[in-house]
Amino acid sequence: MADVTFPAHGRSADEILAEVAELRGGDLDWRGGRAFSLVYDSDDAELEELLETVGQTFLHENALNPFRYQTLLKMETEVIGFAVDLFGAGCGSMSSGGTESIFLAVQTARDAGRERGITDPNIVCCDTAHPAFAKACHYLGVRQIRTPHRDDGRADPAAFAEVVDANTILVVASTPCYPFGVIDPVPEIAGLAAERGTLCHVDACLGGWLLPWWERLGEPVPEWGFSVPGVTSMSADIHKYGYTYKGASVVLYRDRDLYQHQIFMYDSWPGGLYASSTSAGTRPGAPIAGAWATISHLGADGYLRLAERVRNATRGFMEGIGAIDGLAITHDPDLSLFEFGSVPFSDGSPGPDMDAVCDVMDDLGWNLDRQQGGLHLMVAPGHDKVVDQFCNDLAKAVAEHGEARGGEHVYGGVV
Numbered sequence: 028m029a030d031v032t033f034p035a036h037g038r039s040a041d042e043i044l045a046e047v048a049e050l051r052g053g054d055l056d057w058r059g060g061r062a063f064s065l066v067y068d069s070d071d072a073e074l075e076e077l078l079e080t081v082g083q084t085f086l087h088e089n090a091l092n093p094f095r096y097q098t099l100l101k102m103e104t105e106v107i108g109f110a111v112d113l114f115g116a117g118c119g120s121m122s123s124g125g126t127e128s129i130f131l132a133v134q135t136a137r138d139a140g141r142e143r144g145i146t147d148p149n150i151v152c153c154d155t156a157h158p159a160f161a162k163a164c165h166y167l168g169v170r171q172i173r174t175p176h177r178d179d180g181r182a183d184p185a186a187f188a189e190v191v192d193a194n195t196i197l198v199v200a201s202t203p204c205y206p207f208g209v210i211d212p213v214p215e216i217a218g219l220a221a222e223r224g225t226l227c228h229v230d231a232c233l234g235g236w237l238l239p240w241w242e243r244l245g246e247p248v249p250e251w252g253f254s255v256p257g258v259t260s261m262s263a264d265i266h267k268y269g270y271t272y273k274g275a276s277v278v279l280y281r282d283r284d285l286y287q288h289q290i291f292m293y294d295s296w297p298g299g300l301y302a303s304s305t306s307a308g309t310r311p312g313a314p315i316a317g318a319w320a321t322i323s324h325l326g327a328d329g330y331l332r333l334a335e336r337v338r339n340a341t342r343g344f345m346e347g348i349g350a351i352d353g354l355a356i357t358h359d360p361d362l363s364l365f366e367f368g369s370v371p372f373s374d375g376s377p378g379p380d381m382d383a384v385c386d387v388m389d390d391l392g393w394n395l396d397r398q399q400g401g402l403h404l405m406v407a408p409g410h411d412k413v414v415d416q417f418c419n420d421l422a423k424a425v426a427e428h429g430e431a432r433g434g435e436h437v438y439g440g441v442v
């Protein structure tokens with residue numbers, strides 16, 4: 028922990044802003060296509076300016092009691108309505124992010140399970156499911172059963188069928204999963220859930236706000252949402268491919284009876300009746316206003332335009348990386364993110380050490396995520412300008428590795 032003491036005297040705003048500017052100088056610049064996965068850069072200057080204005084406007088408001096803030100109430104109701112319409116859901120809530128949406132879905136399933144007499148609940152997930160499920164289980168006293176992914180990176184419905192039991196309150200499918208960008212077989216998983224009398228959550232935190240447009244672009248998208256019988260809940264983060272700033276997600280349900288379990292009411296408090304539908308009490312207004320403004324600004328045609336840029340950039344990255352000797356995309360992705368790893372060079376010698384390759388990429392100013400099986404690439408609209416440079420630098424990084432081992436490999440440029 029940094030050695031700090033509580034400030035004895037306040038300082039002027041100018042002094043603090045100067046310090047902030049200095050500190051920020053060394054931070055990751057998410058503009059310009061150099062950052063991946065943490066920020067979803069829409070590369071839309073008008074949207075960025077709009078979000079800054081709207082964020083400032085609602086900075087001090089509290090969405091705890093929506094009846095005190097009519098504008099936030101209207102905006103939140105509309106954002107939920109937009110999501111219900113887009114995904115064909117029945118009802119739902121806004122939450123602060125994917126983790127909270129998943130937490131609420133697991134809590135709702137647990138409490139619905141209690142009604143069916145389940146006292147030792149478990150959920151069934153593929154090992155590729157987001158750690159938020161493990162975290163929710165840890166908090167909520169639910170056991171998580173994890174099955175290995177298939178060779179294609181997807182959840183294995185046959186493995187699910189073996190472990191789902193009378194205490195299973197929820198089975199999970201990811202659309203797509205974060206590590207590999209592949210969509211789990213939702214019809215089989217939801218079908219199994221329905222057959223065994225349990226619930227099925229689709230984790231579309233990542234893909235939810237991109238998949239509808241991906242489909243409209245004519246890309247092959249397997250059946251994945253509420254159109255699939257047996258899917259009972261879904262999470263979809265607006266602060267990812269919905270392009271708003273952080274703190275906005277939706278958790279959706281097929282029907283209101285299930286959703287009721289999410290609502291907390293407390294009438295034994297001297298402070299009066301307390302009701303809330305998510306885990307937070309005081310809630311910031313800015314993420315609600317930001318989500319509403321973003322969806323209103325982009326509309327379906329705006330989202331489609333951005334999806335096309337994401338699609339084209341993804342193709343460019345995949346072709347460029349696929350052309351580099353010693354590298355391969357590990358699982359054929361369904362969407363705009365994937366893992367690539369090391370394979371033997373064409374002369375049969377062992378492929379590059381991906382940690383060393385990533386070190387070189389870090390030095391060149393890229394900020395890739397390291398995974399167990401390689402490096403992770405998540406594509407946003409703003410990346411379409413850097414595809415060639417990225418692939419050239421990556422080829423260089425692989426070549427440098429080859430030279431470090433004796434220079435027996437020569438790698439040409441790519442793309």
Ligand SMILES: *Cc1c(COP(=O)(O)O)cnc(C)c1O
Pocket residue numbers: 123124125126127129157159201203204205230231232233264276
């Ligand atoms: C990001 C993500 C989550 C968790 O969302 P947070 O907003 O980070 O809390 C859950 N599932 C998937 C597939 C994700 O990509």
